[in-house]
Amino acid sequence: MKVNPKFLIMMSALAAGTALAAPAPTATSAGTTAGTVITNTATATFTDPSTGNAATPVTSNTVNTTVTPITGFDIVYSDSSADGTTAAVPATYTEYNRPNTLAGATVVTAYTVVNNSNIDNYVVNIVADTTGTGTAPTSVKYYLKTDTTFANEIFSVTLANGGTKEIVQVITIPTVATAGQTYAASPKGTAPAVTTGTVQFPVYNESSNVNTPVTPAANGDLQFTLATIFIPALTNTPNPNPATGNTVTPPTPTTPGTPDNPVSPPGTPVSTDPTKPDPSTSGYSDPTTPSTAIAQNIAGNNQIAYPISGTTTVTFSNVVKNNNSTLSDTVRLFPTDATNNPIGTLNTTTGVFTLTDGTTVRFLSSTGTALPLDANGYPVLTVPSGGSTPYRTLVSTFPISAIDPVPTTILVGVSSGNKAGAVKADATTTDKIVPPGLQFGDVPNTGTNPDGSLTGPGGNAQTADPSATASTAPVTDAGINTDRTVVFPMIISNTGEYNDTYTLQSDTITFRNKDGTTTAVKVKYVDATGTPLPTNTAGDYFTPVVQDNTKLTVYAVLDVPATAAATDGTSPDVTTPSATADYTFVQKATANYSGAVVTDSVKDQITIKAVGSLAVDKYSRINAAIDATFIGTAAAKNPKTANPKDTLNFAIVAKNNYNAPVKNFVLKDSNSLGTTNVYTYSDFQSASATLTGFGVGAAAYFSTDGGTTWATSVTAASVTAANGVWVYVNTDGTLGTNNAPTAGDVVPTGASVQLDISVKVK
DSSP states (O other), rough: OOOHHHHHHHHHHHHEEEEEEEOOOOOOOOOTTHHHHHEEEEOOOEEEETTEEEEEEEEEEEEEEEEOOOOOOOEEEOOOOOOOOSSSSSSSSSGEEEEEEETTOOEEEEEEEOOOOOOOTTTEEEEEEEETTTSSOEEEEEEEOOOTTTSOOSSSSEEOTTOOEEEEEEEEEEEETTTTEEEEEEEEEEEEEEETTTTOOOOEEEOOOOOOOOOOOSSSEEEEEEEEEEOOEEEEEEOOOOTTOOOOOOOOOOOTSTTTSSSSSSTOOOOOOOTTTTTTTTTESSSTTTTSSSEEETTTEEEEOOOOOOOOEEEEEEEEEEEOOOOOEEEEEEOTTTSSOOSSSSTTTTTEEETTTTTTEEEETTTTBBBOBBBSOEEEEEEEETOOOEEEEEESSSSOOOOOOOEEEEEEEEETTTTTOOOOEEEEEEEOOOOOOOEEEOOSSSSSSTTTTSSGGGGGGGGEOOTSOOOOSSSOOOOOOOSSSEEEEEEEESSSSOOOOOEEEEEEEEETTTTTEEEEEEEEEEEETOOOOOOOTTTTEEOOOOOTTTTEEEEEEEETTTTTTOSSSSSSSSSOOOOTTEEEEOEEEEEEEOOOOOSSSSSSEEEEOOOOEEEEEEEEEESSOOOHHHSSSSGGSOOOOOOOTTTEEEEEEEESSSSSSSSSOOHHHHOTSSOOOOOTEEEEEEEEEEEOOOOTOOOEEEEEESSSBBBSSOGGGOOOOOOOOEEEEEEEEEGGGOOOTTTTTTOOOOOOOEEEEEEOOO
């Protein structure tokens, strides 16, 4: 604060005037003025006896007596306070004891020089005595009280016998004076040796006399004025009565009455750590971002903000109290550190501080308006004597790491404007921001942090065996599944700085069944014991409270239908997926308090294992056709007896009982296979194929030359005992060389091929 010296001079002079309102000191003259000659001549009158008449008066000789000087003077407080004081203990009257003096001030106090001698025109020289002062003043000067402009410095006064002279002492305090320094001075008088005519009187020092003439003082007889440099008496704390109220209301759950959100804000359960107070107990809502709860720890002089995800600005409510009951104070506000010096770069036009990490700090009035700036660009706040003034601290663009956010702590300093020197905090308070943070993904191959780039444990899809049973208590590890329950261990990492709970949302997967139908199954979540997590009314799962900077492993579990068709191990998330591609699903974690949302970046993948068999059965009948009714009888497979020339009818049925299509299928009936000799002892009559479960366009192709050539029908002449009859089904419309099968020909799940052959026993 720049001091106006004239202003202070006038104020001090006014105070001096107030002091002079007390009874004025008076001088006690020692008597007749020194040097006065007392003459004494006697005259006798009588009657002359010789004449009888009055005689001529007779005059005696004249006796002269010269009054000798009695020295004695004093300089006293003009308010008649007792003198004989010291630099450390001045007069009790506050005029001479200034505890709130400002650097650069001019301290003016009134004194009276009294002539206690009998000397007229007594000259008293005046000098300043600073014996015992804490720090030397810049200057100490003396003026007559009537010289109100302090135009003519005096070094002495001349006193009439019994007279007084009123003077003022002017102490100039250095502009660099620091808090608590003391400056003291007293006028000290000396009367020089003087000869008046034949009258001489010696040097006389004030320090050797008191008011009583000729009686020397036992101690010194000075009269000090003491100025103590103003000591800031400020406190800077959270505002216990912010305008937004003294109670924090937790956010309303998205589905009222269900545990979509924590019961209370992030302190749940209530923290016993005083550095992490629970905002549900005492605090307020950010006046500019009401979704941010701010908890107060008044005793610890700190407050903590709990911003939700996406918040970039937090506004704290603080208050400065001026415990000095005499002077108001216009304080400077700034961010500081343990040195109490301002930190950051100050924009002197806007008053905004930018810290090294990019955080900006701005100070506002309690209603959010801009504070005035001093000549150096510091925001200033005027605090009345004995009073308090609230203000806001606006913190913006604080860093929030996506990996591991850390708190932003702002130590707010206030520097008194009533002191000299560099800006330095006289009181501080702590405003702290604890940001949220969330990572979510699969258990990593190495380390402990969730990995969103994996398709499953170990980076592999989970394989389900639909022919096995579902687990009643799923194995919650990352091993290979041996049943039809797939398990994906997932890590929720609360990288933030406050507790939270999380809602887990996942897809419902629609599985293709081997009979062509579909079955929808929703992913569920369990804990490490296999116990399902609780769900809200929407059917989504939610976690218990996860403490800040800790992790929770949950398990995404799904029971694959026993009827599920096999997949081919390829991803469905391509431009042109395979018809039998695997299944993938999305997992998402949402923080219930902070609102942070993280989706597992790479979908987890499920492969359905191919299980089942290919059944081949052969049926025979003598002299009668084989139909579906006959195939279902017990006699269809029984041994038969036939006579020469009897007709033997055979039905060979191959059925795909796998949950996956069968490729490279050829049904063969020939002597060369070593399993039949029917073509040795019979004459071929006919062959045909019946297709069941194939798509439109499927066609049977026959070969009688061991697979060299193929045709859609069989002629008796082409059948040989060695090669017999082979059949395949063309399903993709593409034929190989000589109508041979291709890789695209498949037998669908559940499809069957019935090869009917008729021969006549030779």
